[in-house]
Amino acid sequence: MNDKKQQLLKASIELFAAEGFWNTPTAKIARHAGVATGTLFNYFPSKDALINAVYVELKHEWREHVLAGYPEEADVKSRLEHIWFRNIDWGVNHFDHYSLTEQLRMADVLSDETIRHQNEELTFLYKVVCDGFDQAIFKEMDIDYFNRIVLAELDATVRYAVAFEIKDMALTKLIMTSIDILWNGIAR
Amino acid sequence: MNDKKQQLLKASIELFAAEGFWNTPTAKIARHAGVATGTLFNYFPSKDALINAVYVELKHEWREHVLAGYPEEADVKSRLEHIWFRNIDWGVNHFDHYSLTEQLRMADVLSDETIRHQNEELTFLYKVVCDGFDQAIFKEMDIDYFNRIVLAELDATVRYAVAFEIKDMALTKLIMTSIDILWNGIAR
Amino acid sequence: MNDKKQQLLKASIELFAAEGFWNTPTAKIARHAGVATGTLFNYFPSKDALINAVYVELKHEWREHVLAGYPEEADVKSRLEHIWFRNIDWGVNHFDHYSLTEQLRMADVLSDETIRHQNEELTFLYKVVCDGFDQAIFKEMDIDYFNRIVLAELDATVRYAVAFEIKDMALTKLIMTSIDILWNGIAR
Amino acid sequence: MNDKKQQLLKASIELFAAEGFWNTPTAKIARHAGVATGTLFNYFPSKDALINAVYVELKHEWREHVLAGYPEEADVKSRLEHIWFRNIDWGVNHFDHYSLTEQLRMADVLSDETIRHQNEELTFLYKVVCDGFDQAIFKEMDIDYFNRIVLAELDATVRYAVAFEIKDMALTKLIMTSIDILWNGIAR
DNA sequence: TATGAATGAGAGTTCATTCAT
DNA sequence: GATGAATGAACTCTCATTCAT
Secondary structure, three states: OHHHHHHHHHHHHHHHHOOOOOOOHHHHHHHHOOOHHHHHHHHOOOHHHHHHHHHHHHHHHHHHHOOOOOOOOOHHHHHHHHHHHHHHHHHOOHHHHHHHHHHHHOOOOOOOHHHHHHHOOOOHHHHHHHHHHOOEEOOOOHHHHHHHHHHHHHHHHHHHHHHHOOHHHHHHHHHHHHHHHHHHHOOO | OOOHHHHHHOOOOOOOHHHHHHHEEEEEEEEOOOHHHHHHHHOOHHHHHHHHHHHHHHHHHHHHHHOOOOEEEEEEEHHHHHHHHHHHHHHHHHHHHHHHHHHHHHOOOOHHHHHHHHHOOOHHHHHHHHHHHOOEEEEEOHHHHHHHHHHHHHHHHHHHHOOOOOOOHHHHHHHHHHHHHHHHHHHH | OOOHHHHHHHHHHHHHHHOOOOOOOOOHHHHOOOOOHHHHHHHHHHHHHHHHHHHHHHHHHOOOOHOOOOOOOHHHHHHHHHHHHHHHHHHHOOHHHHHHHHHHOOOOOHHHHHHHHHHHOOOHHHHHHHHHOOOOOEOEEEEEEEEHHHHHHHHHHHHHHHHHHHHHHHHHHHHHHHHHHHOOOHHH | OOOHHHHHHHHHHHHHHHHHHOOOOOHHHHHHHHHHHHHHHHHHHOHHHHHHHHHHHHHHHHHHHHHHHOOOOOHHHHHHHHHHHHHHHHHHHHHHHHHHHHHHHHHOOOOOOHHHHHHHOOHHHHHHHHHHEEEEEEEOOOOOHHHHHHHHHHHHHHHHHHHOOOOHHHHHHHHHHHHHHHHHHEEE
């Protein structure tokens, strides 16, 4: 992808994370990226479009991180645990990005196009969940509810770890606890 | 509390819920409340202060709702279930207010004062949780982590119910499921 | 009408006449009127609205000037000549305003509302023309075409007088000539 | 003339006519002409220069149209009628171009150079008018005033025909009427 | 010659806040 | 205390023009 476009995305992410995206003027983003104000609008037709692009970029980063070393052929629990570990790892070590992603998701600024695109990148997630249901590993419940529960616990765990600066051994222990809570909650 | 102040809070909540608080000009709030622009600033020194007051107001409403009929002397599980039920009830039936509360909490607009004040109103929650730990009902974990897990599952359940318009019998069933998931997750 | 609103209209007319309305920033208008930028938008919701208001104002001025001493009961020719004289007088002595009015009329910036309002103020004109047709004074032709012809000659006369700085006696003579051309052209 | 230059002029005319020249960015013109933004400025040093070139081009088109079959040796009235007919024909059938030409003439964007150039192309018009005065066909008046009157009536007639969609027989009749009005007005 | 990304001044408009009444 | 007109800095976005390739 284009050099300047990447710089602009990078600058946006940094500033959005630091000051919130409603409080970050496009002029500041451009300056931070080392380009002229107008240049921003050569790459993104509007601030909204830029925000959406930032979200897509962040989700992409996240996906790369989570999928690294993903044991596609392993059993459901192993796969879920991999995702769980990697997810928390990302959330804790890139909390700026993690937090910004969530903010964007909640803020009603994402276009239908962006949401559609995001869902496409999440198929691997749907796969493991469906497998779990097919193999009657999970309690009977709606798949959408299941997903929400999983993501909610994940989010709670990440935010707790960051808020209380849980690290290293303590973090590993926390993750074990969280998996335990999750599994006992959802498994038959 | 003063009449005009209440009107302003009411108007703010309605408009914030409908259009987001970044997108709601103070002038519009004042008009909606039937007072002059300047009057708003007689009661709230700034828009930020108004937003904080809105949050406090919403949390207060919520607390009233959740505490109605609260069995203070009952056992831990009963108390937790009461809170759980009433909470989901509030979230589902006043989703505007519920959602706005969450938005405000995430948006980095709450003052320390507001957060402190909020925590004070949550003592009844801490009480039941501490009792649970004292009686060794819950797995061993940090109480803050415990709280986050509970709130996260609660939030997920409310949003799922609203998104898929789960009602009546189906809602009752969902709540049972959610309690099951929670309890199996956190209880020893 | 409000004081600041009048100042803004006056400033707009001066600047629009001097530099064209596309080339006149709202900030400059406000400064010229001695108010803040924002104030302009308290009185006119947009630059477009301001432009329309300027047109209405100019047409109003024009109407006042043309109708001064209008012999409402006189015969058709006398009335037409009155209008003719006063119109050229206005065009020549307030050429800035005259020219701006025409520019605005041609520039596709006038709202339907403005056009409707203008037509209402022109009823006295329609009256004399209709009388002329009723009394079979004019050649047979569509009334709209008639009006266009009259206004076109009027415009040509004004612009010629201004371009060549025709004044006093010479101007009177020009007006006589123009009336002669018009009357011979349109009368039976 | 160069190919790309012609494309640019053509594109400009189309877009100016459709959206007004103040609202047409140079980038859009270039795109519409199928060349790069920069290329436009290889052929025209500025947007102003382009606008002037467009005017010259339009006037040239017009002249070609009006002069087709011009009876150079015929009497004054015949020649004038030829011009009159052809002019209205052009105005009605190429109203976009006609209207744009007028807009440009009024908009204070034409350079002295352009105006000088245009006057040169109008010598055939001056010739017939001078002949008319020399032969004492016309009433005594300044030649510049005479020209303005003629053009004004012409313009009024074209716009009326277009506005009311006068065509075929009705148009021929209108033209006869207009010539009648003109001739009775200006001839001794 | 042709390109089109880069520029940055400048546009119209918004809005939290003030303050004379 | 209540008012709402006035403020002006700050915002997003546009576009004629340049210039390295």
